[in-house]
Amino acid sequence: MQKPDEDHSDHRGPGPDPGPWEYVLSIPHDPRAVTVSRRTLRVILAAHGLFHLADVAELLATELVSNAVRHTKGPAALRLRWARGVLRLGAWDADPTPPAPPPGLIAGLDAEEGRGLELVRACADGWGWHPYATSGDTGKYVWCELGAA
Secondary structure, three states: OOOOOOOOOOOOOOOOOOOOEEEEEEEEEHHHHHHHHHHHHHHHHHHHHHHHHHHHHHHHHHHHHHHHHHOOOOHHHEEEEEEEEEEEEEEEEEOOOOOOOOOOOOOOOOOOOOOOHHHHHHHHOOEEEEEEOOOEEEEEEEEEEEOOO
């Protein structure tokens, strides 16, 4: 039961928020940033009623942010964008070097590292990368997408 002094006008009810919306989380060069990014992503998806995407989105964001933190020396950012029933996750980092192509699951089963982008390719509806340069920042932006269905 709602108390008279509670305001629930912001509550949108069940189902995805029609959006569009976008969030950007600046990430320091710190391994703890991966956990912070993962938890922040889960809170954002819950707030927008996209619970059904949370587990896969969390896995994908973890891989993207882990690569940005592990393979670069500078800051990074995680970007989440919802538009037209598609969630786009992207990680920017300051290193313009293209990501290595996924090796393929069979070839890389015993590898200690390097399977992250293969997981992204296998779990996402699409993925890619492009060089990034704006306002003095350079680097690359690696992204993947998940449909709402």
